[in-house]
Structures are given as structure tokens and as C-alpha cells.
Amino acid sequence: MTRRNGDRRHATLYDFRDLDLMLRIEDEANAGGWVETSDLAEALGFGDDLLPVSQRLSWMRRFGMLEFDRERRLWRLTDGGQRVTRAKLAAAQSRSIEALDDELFVEVMAKVGQRYVHGSPMLATMLRREFLYGTRPR
Numbered sequence: 001m002t003r004r005n006g007d008r009r010h011a012t013l014y015d016f017r018d019l020d021l022m023l024r025i026e027d028e029a030n031a032g033g034w035v036e037t038s039d040l041a042e043a044l045g046f047g048d049d050l051l052p053v054s055q056r057l058s059w060m061r062r063f064g065m066l067e068f069d070r071e072r073r074l075w076r077l078t079d080g081g082q083r084v085t086r087a088k089l090a091a092a093q094s095r096s097i098e099a100l101d102d103e104l105f106v107e108v109m110a111k112v113g114q115r116y117v118h119g120s121p122m123l124a125t126m127l128r129r130e131f132l133y134g135t136r137p138r
Helices: 018-028 037-043 051-062 079-086 091-098 102-118 121-134
Strands: 003-005 008-010 066-069 074-077
Touching: 018 037, 018 051, 018 074, 018 079, 018 121, 037 051, 051 066, 074 079, 079 121, 102 121
Parallel strands: none
Antiparallel strands: 003 008, 066 074
């Protein structure tokens, strides 16, 4: 999952979706929901190289997805982040969306745009970044 640019490894949006990292944090977290950077780096395949993961987690904290305990040096999902990870489409909802004609997705995007403008800043950031991830050059 990680990529190298020379000798430098990255944990950018184009390497890992925000949602995937948030779900991994939940998987790796202790009973209180907290995770150490080193545990997450190991789980993501970075081994002892904590810098790429630390940088990415710091950005996610700025966006409101994560919180950081400076004393204990631990990360966990914010309340908003937890709501996002617990929101799952039911099978029937997913089938309904997949069955839409392609042209109807213009209207769907209009609704997404409304949520982007009127929703929480964290959700707006996640919507924007999910679109960027999904439309990245291949």
C-alpha cells in the first residue's frame, strides 16, 4: 500500500483513503479507542518509519477526523470520525444507488454538493477528499 519516491515513503490521500485509515485506527485501537503511531505504522507496512504516518494523522487531526493526546502520544477518532466509520449503506440502499442511470448521478452530485456546503466542516473535507481519491489519475 505504501509507495516509494526515491527513499521516501508516503501516506498521502492517494496512498490511503481517509476512511480506510479511520477504519484501521478502530481496528488497532485499545479499549479506549486510542492507538499509538508506531502500532498504526506497523499495521500499514511502514515498520519503524513513523514520519509518513505521523504527518498524515496530523493532517487528519486538523481536518477534525482525529484527536491527539499530547501527554500519552496517542490518536483516536473524534465523535464525528466515529459517526463516519459507523455509517454503512444497507445492501438495499447500495443496490438502489448502483441501479441509478448514469445521468441521475448529476442530481446525486448536486445533493452531495448541498451536504458539502451545509454540513460540518469535517464532513465537507471528507467528501472533497473522497472525490479527489476516486478521481485521481490512474
